[in-house]
Amino acid sequence: MAAPGAAAPGGGRSGAAEWGGFEDNMQGGGSAVIDMENMDDTSGSSFEDMGEMHQRMKEEEEEAEGEAGAAEEEDGEFLGMKGLRGQLGRQVADQMWQVGKRQASKAFSLYANIDILRPYFDVEPVQVRTRLLESMIPVKMINFPQKIAGELYGPLMLVFTLVAILLHGMKTSDTIIREGTLMGTAIGTCFGYWLGVSSFIYFLAYLCNAQITMVQMLSLLGYGLFGHCITLFVTYNIHFHSLFYIFWLGVGGLSTLRMVAVLVSRTVGHTQRLILCGTLAALHMLFLLYLHFAYHKVVEGILDTLEGPNMPPFQRVARDIPVVSNAILNTTAKAVALTL
């Protein structure tokens, strides 16, 4: 196509016939190159076309397979055995494929989940330090919604720290858990409190029309555990009851106040504020009390004398409930008396 056009002026040139001829050849070569490029589509030597070729081949293969399958089915009609074997083979292959696909998608979704969580772990050490300090400083600003960082690194690490401290407390108090390990109990308690109370308060906040998201709630409650960590770490090592109550009211109270202030600033209406903050404060303070007394030597002794040492709580029958409440009342009264 290009060659004759190029040949005409080359040939028309007067004294350069052979040059023209050469050029003609050259142009021929050029057109050959163009032809080669055009041929690439079919030969499939260039990378862009490889995919297309591959797809085409695959389609052809699938068609062939379909035909083969049809032939096999026809065979199956004639020869039952052969068809059965073919079907079995196909079924097994299908099953394998399904299992492989499921596992691959599971692995993929795990990585996808990691990527989803990554923004919540985007913090600097300085930020974590300031947030830890701020979790102990209640801000009295209730007209304007206070800022909550939606971050999960700090809370997660605080929960793990609490797990370690609880393990320590359980060990030093010689707590014996009959069903399960100390580790499992500690992890269950801490994560159960963090996730459970966060979801519960989030649900309440939804009912009370407070402006807070689940991640913010998790972050708020998680940083609120900083006070618990400090209190428990100190009081598991230094066994003074008065010291614990001072810490309980001081450190635990401060972190609770901080959370309450944040929630108050994000809720409208007195009743709603009272419900939400009352629930949160009660749960948070009582949890600290529970963690301290559940794994403490002295009260374990008291409970033992009250209830008998070899009576695991989950084996009690319903008749014993008044006795239990009595025991709880007794301990609470003692605790109150100790504070006063």
Added chain:
Amino acid sequence: MAAAEGSGAGGAAKPLFAGLSDVSISEDIPVEGEITVPVGSRSPDEDYSTLDEPVRDTIMRDLKAVGKKFVHVMYPKKSSALLRDWDLWGPLVLCVSLALMLQGGSADSKDDGGPQFAEVFVIIWFGAVVITLNSKLLGGTISFFQSLCVLGYCVLPLTVAMLVCRLVLLAGSGTVSFVVRLVVVIAMFGWSTLASTAFLADSQPPNRKALVVYPIFLFYFVISWMILTFTPQ
């Protein structure tokens, strides 16, 4: 057409076969690399076949690799051997031996206050997984099993500390023995933390090293505390 004419005029000025220089592969198209396929000389990797070697060689090679990594942990240099070819044999051995030594004689007695085998096992593996996920979430560039391998191998100093503690406890339990155990455990705890930090810190973004180191610190702290408070019954 005009282009062809121009090239024709240019070709007239050039000597014979000047056009060939355009045809052949000229210097503006770089052609590099090994085009010829070496047939005669084979690389040692191709000869390296583990199919027909004695079982002893296979086991010894793996044991040597594990031993080399132990040495790397005891002398934590800036080396990527622990990261490059990871394995979980060493961590398994260390974890099982630590758990066995911590088990104590409490399996048959009524009050089992000592740490159970399963508990130690779960703490080590669960802790390592949590640290790894945390480092991944913070933007680390290390793979999951590499991190598990490093954390598992870095339990080695603590296993040594456990061994020393048991020997000291055999000699007797008093204030002196407690002080000796305290010093040994603290030293080995520091060693473990430093070694794992030296291996893992490079794969982290530089401004977040503290955030990655904290869970590692907590992990080894819990293990070393368990070792310190261990008393055989």
